[in-house]
Amino acid sequence: xxxxxxxxxxxxxxxxxxxxxxxxxxxxxxxxxxxxxxxxxxxxxxxxxxxxxxxxxxxxxxxxxxxxxxxxxxxxxxxxxxxxxxxxxxxxxxxxxxxxxxxxxxxxxxxxxxxxxxxxxxxxxxxxxxxxxxxxxxxxxxxxxxxxxxxxxxxxxxxxxxxxxxxxxxxxxxxxxxxxxxxxxxxxxxxxxxxxxxxxxxxxxxxxxxxxxxxxxxxxxxxxxxxxxxxxxxxxxxxxxxxxxxxxxxxxxxxxxxxxxxxxxxxxxxxxxxxxxxxxxxxxxxxxxxxxxxxxxxxxxxxxxxxxxxxxxxxxxxxxxxxxxxxxxxxxxxxxxxxxxxxxxxxxxxxxxxxxxxxxxxxxxxxxxxxxxxxxxxxxxxxxxxxxxxxxxxxxxxxxxxxxxxxxxxxxxxxxxxxxxxxxxxxxxxxxxxxxxxxxxxxxxxxxxxxxxxxxxxxxxxxxxxxxxxxxxxxxxxxxxxxxxxxxxxxxxxxxxxxxxxxxxxxxxxxxxxxxxxxxxxxxxxxxxxxxxxxxxxxxxxxxxxxxxxxxxxxxxxxxxxxxxxxxxxxxxxxxxxxxxxxxxxxxxxxxxxxxxxxxxxxxxxxxxxxxxxxx
Numbered sequence: 145x146x147x148x149x150x151x152x153x154x155x156x157x158x159x160x161x162x163x164x165x166x167x168x169x170x171x172x173x174x175x176x177x178x179x180x181x182x183x184x185x186x187x188x189x190x191x192x193x194x195x196x197x198x199x200x201x202x203x204x205x206x207x208x209x210x211x212x213x214x215x216x217x218x219x220x221x222x223x224x225x226x227x228x229x230x231x232x233x234x235x236x237x238x239x240x241x242x243x244x245x246x247x248x249x250x251x252x253x254x255x256x257x258x259x260x261x262x263x264x265x266x267x268x269x270x271x272x273x274x275x276x277x278x279x280x281x282x283x284x285x286x287x288x289x290x291x292x293x294x295x296x297x298x299x300x301x302x303x304x305x306x307x308x309x310x311x312x313x314x315x316x317x318x319x320x321x322x323x324x325x326x327x328x329x330x331x332x333x334x335x336x337x338x339x340x341x342x343x344x345x346x347x348x349x350x351x352x353x354x355x356x357x358x359x360x361x362x363x364x365x366x367x368x369x370x371x372x373x374x375x376x377x378x379x380x381x382x383x384x385x386x387x388x389x390x391x392x393x394x395x396x397x398x399x400x401x402x403x404x405x406x407x408x409x410x411x412x413x414x415x416x417x418x419x420x421x422x423x424x425x426x427x428x429x430x431x432x433x434x435x436x437x438x439x440x441x442x443x444x445x446x447x448x449x450x451x452x453x454x455x456x457x458x459x460x461x462x463x464x465x466x467x468x469x470x471x472x473x474x475x476x477x478x479x480x481x482x483x484x485x486x487x488x489x490x491x492x493x494x495x496x497x498x499x500x501x502x503x504x505x506x507x508x509x510x511x512x513x514x515x516x517x518x519x520x521x522x523x524x525x526x527x528x529x530x531x532x533x534x535x536x537x538x539x540x541x542x543x544x545x546x547x548x549x550x551x552x553x554x555x556x557x558x559x560x561x562x563x564x565x566x567x568x569x570x571x572x573x574x575x576x577x578x579x580x581x582x583x584x585x586x587x588x589x590x591x592x593x594x595x596x597x598x599x600x601x602x603x604x605x606x607x608x609x610x611x612x613x614x615x616x617x618x619x620x621x622x623x624x625x626x627x628x629x630x631x632x633x634x635x636x637x638x639x640x641x642x643x644x645x646x647x648x649x650x651x652x653x654x655x656x657x658x659x660x661x662x663x664x665x666x667x668x669x670x671x672x673x674x675x676x677x678x679x680x681x682x683x684x685x686x687x688x689x690x691x692x693x694x695x696x697x698x699x700x701x702x703x704x705x706x707x708x709x710x711x712x713x714x715x716x717x718x719x720x721x722x723x724x725x726x727x728x729x730x731x732x733x734x735x736x737x738x739x740x741x742x743x744x745x746x747x748x749x750x751x752x753x754x755x756x757x758x759x760x
Contacts, residue, residue, distance in 0.1 A: 431507030433461025485529035
């Protein structure tokens with residue numbers, strides 16, 4: 145009802161404006177003295193123009209626009225609509241009016257109608273912004289925006305839309321020399337990022353907002369360090385990917401997070417390709433209550449599966465993700481199964497019951513130090529548990545099976561890494577004899593996952609330190625949980641069978657740098673407010689991780705950020721021997737026996753593993 149009243153009101157206003165434009169066109173043409181013989185033509189022109197323009201404006205959608213947000217796009221729309229309306233009016237008048245329509249009147253009609261109709265729309269925006277919006281005293285906080293580009297404009301508008309409650313922009317910082325001493329939206333560019341301390345001091349800046357979504361992690365890190373030394377608050381406007389993925393809402397100015405310092409373009413899935421293989425399918429997610437497993441469940445639900453079955457060992461985490469998904473996606477069939485993947489009979493029963501089309505295998509023991517102390521459990525869960533799943537998937541003719549692996553499987557020095565490498569071999573072997581497409585996805589550390597460094601560092605900072613780092617030179621590849629989950633789903637769409645997919649994760653990050661960044665982002669100074677303590681490398685750890693062995697190499701895929709490792713030749717008999725041994729007496733295996741079993745399929749594991757066991 146309100147929309148109808150609004151449309152009728154706009155139609156009435158435009159009818160008046162068009163009639164005024166017609167009269168002025170004749171008035172200007174004849175210099176204020178319209179000849180009597182043109183009076184009837186003027187009358188015909190007025191009602192023909194009003195009818196023609198209103199129909200054209202309605203067809204062009206001018207009455208469906210929110211003109212308080214009018215921009216150049218709306219101006220172009222008005223230009224096209226007025227041009228078409230003028231052409232229609234001139235044509236109809238030519239046939240209906242008693243006298244010819246003067247050409248100069250036609251030109252004047254186009255101009256005056258454009259002026260009145262366009263002016264009325266933009267005048268509404270001006271009035272809305274300056275008169276109709278209630279004046280509420282804003283914050284006295286002075287804000288400096290780093291980045292005088294499109295994102296900087298968004299940041300200024302965001303502050304303005306909040307009536308400056310979050311602060312008033314007083315200047316921009318930009319490294320482009322051509323922008324220096326110019327103004328953007330009436331706000332001056334005050335220098336480059338090297339000038340931040342001076343600008344902060346001279347203009348009494350209270351807060352700095354980084355509006356550089358395409359900047360590298362090194363640049364963001366440098367700005368963070370400079371700003372922290374200046375003693376002002378720091379926030380960031382996230383990139384477009386964050387807005388589209390739903391991670392944040394449009395009110396996007398937020399605190400800087402450690403993920404912003406990675407400075408790597410995030411992986412974006414091919415939505416059509418993914419939807420084509422998940423839509424309508426029964427999808428299994430093992431380890432569905434874990435950090436990555438639960439995020440895979442969230443991502444899968446976006447593609448309208450026929451049924452999602454969450455398999456997990458921990459009832460509390462499975463319950464949590466089930467309740468979340470039932471609330472967010474009430475129309476999608478959802479089931480949960482509490483099961484240990486080492487339970488071969490139960491796994492086979494569940495696969496027979498649901499007969500899934502796609503399986504994402506995220507269940508694993510992943511903590512390196514714990515698996516060094518409990519190596520037999522790593523074999524039982526990671527190797528035999530995965531084999532149970534692969535065996536059951538083959539039996540019910542699952543279409544696609546995706547294993548989540550790790551960079552620690554490359555030239556492994558830890559028991560955990562070695563078991564994941566064996567699991568990759570199982571997947572590649574199963575693919576050769578099965579109709580199911582078995583693939584693996586290998587990536588590095590996942591920021592924010594349970595047990596990873598970020599949550600650990602945050603807890604240590606909250607307690608006042610110290611933040612513990614094993615070695616000053618230790619580096620790791622990092623990615624976010626949504627990024628990891630989307631990579632897994634994309635790999636399933638690209639699977640031909642037998643591949644190990646690898647993400648281009650950019651440059652590895654020093655754990656020490658990560659710790660210092662997180663301390664600064666928490667409002668403290670490293671080694672001053674929060675000490676950093678080096679604890680020494682733990683058994684099974686490496687200074688740096690690799691994503692490929694020297695023998696593997698990679699081939700490109702159609703996704704610019706994903707590559708495929710060339711598979712190693714695998715001897716199925718040796719794999720079957722280790723699986724049989726673990727099934728028979730896995731609980732009773734000694735650490736030395738675990739090493740010997742792994743050496744049968746990973747000869748290079750011998751020295752590293754022996755050294756690891758000897759140090760325990």
